Amino acid sequence: MRNNTSNTESQILASAEKLFIEKGFKGTSTTAIAKDAGCNQALVHYYFRTKENLFQKVFLGKFKQLFEQIKVPLERETDFFSKLENMVDVYFNFMIQNPKIPYFIFNELITNPRRRKQLRELFMQKPHQDDVYHQFCASVEKAISQGVIRDIEPLDLLMDVGSLVVFSFLMAPIITDFLDLDQSHLTDFVDHRKREALTLLFQGLRV
Amino acid sequence: MRNNTSNTESQILASAEKLFIEKGFKGTSTTAIAKDAGCNQALVHYYFRTKENLFQKVFLGKFKQLFEQIKVPLERETDFFSKLENMVDVYFNFMIQNPKIPYFIFNELITNPRRRKQLRELFMQKPHQDDVYHQFCASVEKAISQGVIRDIEPLDLLMDVGSLVVFSFLMAPIITDFLDLDQSHLTDFVDHRKREALTLLFQGLRV
DNA sequence: GTCTATAGGCGGATAGAC
DNA sequence: GTCTATCCGCCTATAGAC
Incomplete structure (x- = not known):
């Protein structure tokens, strides 16, 4: 072909x-x-x-690329804290390599209701993508019942991780300008945030 | 006058x-x-x-309004966990009442380097506004040395709180559309996130 | 201060020659 | 497929009457 x-x-x-x-x-x-x-x-x-058409192609392509990355650590079946560490690791790495993607996708989803509907339809068409989320929920609930982590809703855990990872990157350009950092200091900053995120999550999820 | x-x-x-x-x-x-x-x-x-002129007036005005709110819990001198609870409380309340302000300011700071420079100049002109941050740093370091919280850099603590608060609001419209929530369910969601943020912070900062 | 009119530029999209 | 030329609309900003 x-x-x-x-x-x-x-x-x-x-x-x-x-x-x-x-x-x-x-x-x-x-x-x-x-x-x-x-x-x-x-x-x-x-x-x-049309321009709209072209944009749609770009947007959906980038979103799929992001989603493929997000999936990986959610599916992997290991002990729960390894999974958590893996999530933070994979997400931070993706952001380092594609620093503008998260804002790009975020911005469009926030400002454009049409984009949210398009994405929703995408998920409706492929319901098996929901499985990733259900699989993740199952592993969270398992970890809770085994007493590995405290009681928490899976969506909350996802939001906690997302907050700590994404926010660091959204703030990066602002921090850079405000504190007059160069590129290498910025890398240090992001790396520093990664460790702090892990510390907060590990400690904040213990029973 | x-x-x-x-x-x-x-x-x-x-x-x-x-x-x-x-x-x-x-x-x-x-x-x-x-x-x-x-x-x-x-x-x-x-x-x-010019349009640019008008926008600048609006932007700086809104930023000052936001900053006035951010200041309050940073200055108040209480035990550290009360301060933390107060921060989360004040920030969430501000967001509930002005749900679009955070994105508005964020968006401009991220996309427009000129806006970052303007803001930086604003802080240079009024160096006493830095005092708020130094005051906060002092209270964090005091709490650490007294063994109330674990060792953490003040900027990290600020980023942690910021992440958990702001991200919930940035995600709100997306979550609403994706899970088909109405207004009252959205309020529940935000309220729920507030409690989870507090839990994670309280537990994640213990020694 | 408030209005109408318009200059001058850039945007997306299409027609039609090659 | 690729090009030039062009339509039409919206934009910011200003000129000038009242």
Whole structure:
């Protein structure tokens, strides 16, 4: 099965990805995408018809990429504190390698109700993706009944981990400017936050 | 000292505040502001010259309002766990009453380097506002040396609290749509998150 | 102070030649 | 498939009458 996608088309998609992630939907023009892709603006519309269409493709693609990463530590069957450590580890690493993705996805989901509906439909179509969550719930409940961690709702645990991981990254650019940090100090900061997140979670979940 | 500000001017400012917070800088036109304020678009520029100018006024005003709230529990001198409870309480309450402010400020600080510089200059001009932070640091270090809480850097503690509070609110609209919650269930959710945040912090900070 | 009118630019999208 | 040219709408900002 050969690849039907032309070079130009994939180049436009790549440029769109870069610019949408950097400047958001409203901050990116199809003209700018064309310029970055090295073609003219009409071609953007030739391949994707509308800007909205193109954005949707980029957004869903990035979300899937993120979701694939989120899944992994939720499924793995180990002792609960290893799972927790694994979650924090995997999520922090993903963020370090894709620092702008979380804000990109967050921003769109918060500001655009349509995007939330699209995502919801995506999950409805593939109900087996729900299994990841149910699997996670089961392992949390098991850990509780075994007395490994205190009583907590699985969604809360997910929110706790999410808060501590994502917030550090949302704050990173602000912290950098405010404290006048350079890149290496910023890496230290993020690494420091990772350790603190783990400490707080480990200690805060004990019985 | 009488109020020099005309009704029209303050009406424009009020409309700008409402719309900027709802739809952001790029999503709001001076035409829309004028329409909402019940005047024509030229008046917006008559009073504030540029859109950027007007936005700056709104942004700095809202930030000051937020900062005034953040200050309060940091300054109060009580036992440390009361301080912590007070922080979570005050911050959650502010968010409930102004659910869109945190995102508004966050979004601008993240996407716009100019805004970060403006804010930094604001703090440079008023170095006594730093005192709030130093006061907080002192009380954290005191609590550590007295063995009330484990060893932790004050900035980390602030980040921990911030993460748990802000993230819940950023997620609120997403959660609502995904789980099909109505307004009253959303209030329950936030309230629930508040309790979990307190539990995690209290337990995670013990020696 | 408040209005109308308009300049001048950029946006998305399409038509039509090649 | 790729290009140029162009339509049409919305935007910010200003000029000038009242």
